[in-house]
Every structure is written in C-alpha cells, then in structure tokens.
Amino acid sequence: MSEEQISKVFAALADPTRRDLVARLAAGDATVGELAAPYNVSTQAVSKHLKVLEDSGLVTKARDAQRRPVHLEAQVFDLMTKWIERYQRQAEARYQRLDQVLAQLDADGTPLPHDAARDKARNAIAPINEEGTAS
Amino acid sequence: MSEEQISKVFAALADPTRRDLVARLAAGDATVGELAAPYNVSTQAVSKHLKVLEDSGLVTKARDAQRRPVHLEAQVFDLMTKWIERYQRQAEARYQRLDQVLAQLDADGTPLPHDAARDKARNAIAPINEEGTAS
DNA sequence: CTTGTTGTCAACCAAACGGTTGAGGAGGGC
DNA sequence: GCCCTCCTCAACCGTTTGGTTGACAACAAG
Numbered sequence A, B: 001m002s003e004e005q006i007s008k009v010f011a012a013l014a015d016p017t018r019r020d021l022v023a024r025l026a027a028g029d030a031t032v033g034e035l036a037a038p039y040n041v042s043t044q045a046v047s048k049h050l051k052v053l054e055d056s057g058l059v060t061k062a063r064d065a066q067r068r069p070v071h072l073e074a075q076v077f078d079l080m081t082k083w084i085e086r087y088q089r090q091a092e093a094r095y096q097r098l099d100q101v102l103a104q105l106d107a108d109g110t111p112l113p114h115d116a117a118r119d120k121a122r123n124a125i126a127p128i129n130e131e132g133t134a135s
Numbered sequence C: 001c002t003t004g005t006t007g008t009c010a011a012c013c014a015a016a017c018g019g020t021t022g023a024g025g026a027g028g029g030c
Numbered sequence D: 001g002c003c004c005t006c007c008t009c010a011a012c013c014g015t016t017t018g019g020t021t022g023a024c025a026a027c028a029a030g
Helices: A003-013 A016-026 A032-036 A043-056 A075-107 A114-125 B003-013 B016-026 B032-036 B043-055 B075-107 B114-125
Strands: A059-061 A070-072 B059-061 B070-072
Touching: A003 A016, A003 A043, A003 A075, A003 B003, A003 B016, A016 A032, A016 A043, A016 A070, A016 B003, A016 B075, A032 A043, A043 A059, A075 B016, A075 B075, B003 B016, B003 B043, B003 B075, B016 B032, B016 B043, B016 B070, B032 B043, B043 B059
Parallel strands: none
Antiparallel strands: A059 A070, B059 B070
C-alpha cells in the first residue's frame, strides 16, 4: 500500500458522512440513490463522497442499468490495521526496554527518586536506533 | 471515543508529514526542535502539525524549561483498531451469511449460473437489518 | 420517440488547510 | 540585567474541500 494510498484512506475516513456511508455499506451493497436518501444534502454531494471513497480504494462501483451498486472493499481495513500495528508494536517494545533500564538502575541501587529515574531512563533509551523495524 | 475525536485522528494521520512524526515518536520522545530539524519547512509549520496531533489526542507535550518533549499516546491506536474491526467483522459476517444463502440455493437445485446466483443472493441478504451491531 | 429515473460533470462559493514571515513570551547562561 | 534558545501566536496567501445549482448522459418503460 503506497503512502499516497494511505493518505487517501485516512482522509476519506476523516469525514463523518463518509464513515457513515462505510458503516452502512458494511451491512450490504447499495446504490448511490439508496445511500443518498437518509441525508439532507444533495445527491451530487453524496456522489462526490463516494468518489472520494472510490479513489481511496475503500469502495468499488458496479453497473446495473442506470444504477451503480456500491460495494465495500473490506480488505483495505486489513492494510490499515497492519499500518497501525507497526507503531503499536514499536511503542510497546520501547516500553519493555524502558522497564529493563529501570530494573537495571534499581539493581545498581541508584538513589534517584522514582519519577526522575523514569525521565532519565526515557532519555537514555530514546536515541537507540530501531534496527528491528527499519529497512 | 467520540465521533469528533475519530474525525480528528483520521484527519491527523491523513498528512504524510504528520504520519512521519508519529513514526519517529514511536521510537522515542523528542522535542519540537528535534522533530522539526529533518524537514525543510519552518519550525512553525512543524509546531502546527504537532498541535493537530495533540488536538487529536495522538500526542501530548510535557515541559522541560523552554523545551516541549513530545510523547506518543499509543493507546489511541487501540481505539482506532477497535473502530476498524467493528466493520471488518460486520463485513465478514455478511459474507458468511452469503455463503449460507448460496448453499441453500444449491440444495434447492436452483438452475441459475453461478455468478447470477451470487448477485441474487447478495441482493437478497442486503436488506436484512443488523440487530447484532445496531442499538 | 418521448418521458422519467439514476447518476455524474461543471462552475461556483465559503471555509479549512498547509505553508510562509514577523513578533513575542518563557527560561537558562553569561 | 542582557542575550540567546525554544517554541507559539498572528496575519497572510494559494490550494483543497464540502457544499450548492444547473445541465446532461445513459438507460428503461410507456
């Protein structure tokens, strides 16, 4: 998934109306008109929202005569979850390292008050380069 | 997590520079100046980006003399993952229902070609109201 | 062929966004 | 006290965004 694509997906989901459309499409495919009906904005506005969702890859349109049944592409959610988890794991790993450093300081009998020790440890581990997640 | 908050988080992550800041903060806390250094935009611009991240709850700032060490609030990722998973599960459940309907049609000896049966089934299950996820 | 339905395209508008420059507040260090 | 560093606030500017209205393409049905 390209950076460009990720930007588009996040931007698409930043709008409450578009999130609502996604929520309804999770329950089943629907035409543009059906999707537009509940809102008190013009059909064109909803059509624009759907174009944004389509450009982001979250949604596809099929053709059935004049209708354009819209379908949610749920795989995109998997990619987003993966993107998020990368940083979740990285942050978690950092905390585990923090605990190790704190334990080490404790074993050394460091006389610092606890909050100061925590700050010191945080600074100490911050500059460590993450070889495990880079490349 | 309020709808407003979700909008802010998605909007915050829609910008590549802000995603990059988040990535670097996952490796450790950093001051505004440290964060701004790698980019060839003004410090003020980065400060604005950090304000957006802060308003979204993804980040907090502490104070150390003139410095403002920025810290990533990784719990927000958990909330986002949960938000996404709701629709992932819902869409998945729909496909399972689709398979059931197809199996039923098959047992009835429906003579439709496979693609048409799939379309028909999709339309058939779409209007079903999701009591399990509503309310 | 004419009419009605469904959806998109085009032009426009106000508000928000991402950037700039300039000014200034808050806090060490001399 | 004075200066220098770190950061934010304010004003401004061009572009993007979410909405509008009006025109029209595509198709089904009469």
